[in-house]
Amino acid sequence: MKNILFLMLLVSFLFSANTLFSDDTEIGGFLKSDYRFLVDKDKEDVPFNDTFSNLHIKLHKDVSDNIAIEASGETRVYGMTGVSTPADMSDPNKQYVVDPMLWEMYVDFYDLGIEGIDLRIGKQIIAWGKADRINPTANLNSDDFSDIFNFGEQIPTFATKLNYELNEEFAIELIWLPTMKPALMPRDASIQMGGELKSVLAPYQEKLGSLPAGMVVTNPTVRVNTPEYDLRHSMQAVKIKGTLFEIDYSLSYLHGYDDIPTPEKVNISLTTDGNTVNTEIDMNFFEYNVLGMDFAGELAGMGWWIESALFLPVDGVNVAVTAPDFTTGQSNTQHTEIFDDSPYVKATIGIDYTFSWSMYINLQYAHGLPMERGKEENINDYIFARIEQKFNHDKLKLIMNLAGGITNKDDIENNYGYLVNPELKWFPYDSTELTLGGDIIGGKGNNFFTSLESYEMLYIQAKVNF
């Protein structure tokens, strides 16, 4: 109910803003609605949102030549029901799961004191990286995994960003985030965090599965502990960027935290009556430093880019698992190393080219995806291709997205995955976009693609900008 009230207030505020402020206050946004149909009936019991709608409203006001404010709100409506009790059945707000949220909200100061200095304070997206959607250097905002097929999205984070453009060819950017924010996970649990947890708990699952009759294993209690909210645990970044020999470049440094938690402590215990087994799990976000660089330029009419990040974990991730010996009742603590503090690299290299017959091709090789982290063995290799053909003065666009990955080069036959995503986009009117598409997903082994195999689908999407 609070959510709905918030949404109503936000929408009323944004719609009345024009009157409240002045005629030059800009209001815009988009409404997007997806309808998805799983094609494999054998997998119809997977958690899945068959509809996903999105209303985004943005307000922008130039207060003066040197000050601007911007606020935006987004409401996501999921097809799943929010009804879980008989009482919920009489609540219209429980028919669907509705998530209203403040998206961005910041103030901009231009040429602050000195010409060329811009300061942005507030909740914002800081779009780092020159690669296309797979940006290893973009670690300031949290990843938005809420829609598994909206790849590469991030959510805004409170930050202070100071940009000083010394001249047209060189600028420096300083960023401070008071605290890290975890990644946003999907409502339908189609992506689950804690892959490492499964491997840590595996040796204990067998024991828990063969407990004496009458013993009850309760559902685990999982605590996600974010870093302390203090200066020591804030995030800081610096970036220099410019153009040299016709090549756009940037070099960056970030001190921060990974946005997906890893297990730190697991405590399996017997209650005093000896009949119940409780499991408590503490999860933390590991701290790292990241050195990043990106370059973009042109060669023989072809656009190219290279973006790379070297991740330097401050400490390794070591899980302490305390579990009782079910015969003696005595507890033992064992340490399992998930990963050590060895550095690891992620990189994306890409090219694009437009042919004279309005065909656009974009090819990328990626070493690492946003959810892969921790150690070099976890970072896999992927190829992405996007082929677009425009027709009828951009009124119609046929797109083919292709992706493939290998998780074990020594045994490719059993460790690969692929995704084929054809799309037809039609722009029947100004600011209107209708999409018909589908996903074919396959592969072998345990990898990103095979984890999505249940989500082969057809979809229809409508988007209207206003």
Added chain:
Amino acid sequence: MNKTMILTGIMTFLFTITIFAGNADNYLKKVDEMIDPGKDMTGTVKMVLIDKSGKSEERDMKTYRKGEKKIFFFQKPAGVKGVAFLSLSDSKMYIYMPAFKKIRRIASSAKNENFMGTDMSYEDLAETNYSKKYTPTIVSETDKYVVLKLTAKKGGDAAYSKLIIKADKKTWLRKSIDLYNKAGKLVKKMKVTKSSIIGGYPTPSEILMKDISSGHSTKMVMNNIKYDSGLKSSLFSKRKIKRIK
């Protein structure tokens, strides 16, 4: 005697060619000077996209120019609002897409692409100087007009193989252009349908660009044009196009 006559003939021919070539170069130089007159310019542009059946859509833009640097900023419709195109030179163009909050460089392979669904390409909008990329010859000439054939220089990066430009000898405004692709095929026709003198500079105020194969056309109507208002060079930067209004 015969030898002398032949020599004289050759000399006369070469002299005539040189004079004409010199004239063609001079004429093109004058056309170039009138592509972007004044120290700087601001204005609004209404682009009307008309398909073969006559159905139309509109795009509103603001434009800024200083020297060869240009900015086109979309104000309407909502789907493209905030999109900004920055041309720093023939080889350095950027586009800012507000939805992604990113500035992307435009590779030269894309320069001949339609600019946001219009019949103008990125290169058409960024054009500042034909002499750099084309060699002119005079096709015909009257008291009022000169028709120049521009052939792309070898090894250059001109988007078209040939242009036929009809220029007004009084104002040196381009009255019409036939644009031929690299295969030598006529692909577009541009016509200045209205022009006026603004701030002392002859200025085209209405341009029609027609795509020959699709029948689609774009009418560009320029308004609120101001010259020499003292625009700062710093406006034409990647930093500024994110917030230009």
